Amino acid sequence: NxxxxxxxxxxxxxxxxxxxLQCAQDxxxxxxxxxxxxxGMGLRLIHYSVGAGITDQGEVPNGYNVSRSTTxxxxxxxxxxxxxxxxxxxxxxxxxxxxxxxxxQGTRLTVV
Amino acid sequence: AQSVTQPDIHITVSEGASLELRCNYSYGAxxxxxxxxxxxxxxxxxxxxxFSGDTLVQGIKGFEAEFKRSQSSFNLRKPxxxxxxxxxxxxxxxxxxxxxxxxGTTVTVRA
Numbered sequence: 001n002x003x004x005x006x007x008x009x010x011x012x013x014x015x016x017x018x019x020x021l022q023c024a025q026d027x028x029x030x031x032x033x034x035x036x037x038x039x040g041m042g043l044r045l046i047h048y049s050v051g052a053g054i055t056d057q058g059e060v061p062n063g064y065n066v067s068r069s070t071t072x073x074x075x076x077x078x079x080x081x082x083x084x085x086x087x088x089x090x091x092x093x094x095x096x097x098x099x100x101x102x103x104x105q106g107t108r109l110t111v112v
Numbered sequence: 113a114q115s116v117t118q119p120d121i122h123i124t125v126s127e128g129a130s131l132e133l134r135c136n137y138s139y140g141a142x143x144x145x146x147x148x149x150x151x152x153x154x155x156x157x158x159x160x161x162x163f164s165g166d167t168l169v170q171g172i173k174g175f176e177a178e179f180k181r182s183q184s185s186f187n188l189r190k191p192x193x194x195x196x197x198x199x200x201x202x203x204x205x206x207x208x209x210x211x212x213x214x215x216g217t218t219v220t221v222r223a
Contacts, residue, residue, distance in 0.1 A: 033210070042118075100158060
């Protein structure tokens with residue numbers, strides 16, 4: 001039981017490049033979400049999903065896309081990276097009806 | 113919309129001393145409240161949570177928190193800190209499948 005797995009752990013991108021941050025969970029959780037963490041701002045919700053095929057925007061969705069084709073995976077796509085997207089990204093999952101979220105170890109992204 | 117405020121950005125405490133981290137929330141209904149801890153380079157670990165009932169909640173690692181509705185607060189406490197408690201602490205409120213986090217408080221422990 002690996003929990004929530006994020007890959008890669010570190011990434012450097014050039015402005016304008018695209019990439020996908022991967023998130024997988026093996027706990028059969030219905031809910032999955034992506035947060036970004038910036039100094040002095042805590043964690044802010046980017047996108048979330050309440051089940052396969054269902055996604056919705058969070059607090060800071062601009063510049064990011066998500067999809068949820070399976071229960072296990074919830075990738076986050078940056079279509080055209082910008083320096084403002086330099087951050088640490090966390091994926092989280094939880095059971096439907098449960099408020100306890102399990103977090104991945106994070107992906108540290110730098111856009112130059 | 114709900115919000116969470118952690119008034120203290122950084123706290124330094126001596127090993128063995130007590131620790132209290134403040135958290136204030138703004139929320140219309142009875143909130144679901146959480147405290148998470150993040151050690152350097154790590155993800156978030158749940159320390160404790162409050163849903164209802166007893167307003168003094170016990171968590172892991174010797175932490176406790178007290179919910180005070182009249183003050184809209186959910187402060188975290190530990191009677192005697194250890195060097196391993198040096199970390200960043202986040203208060204959060206849950207609503208509609210989503211967690212809203214405070215900005216965090218960084219705790220430094222000095223020998």
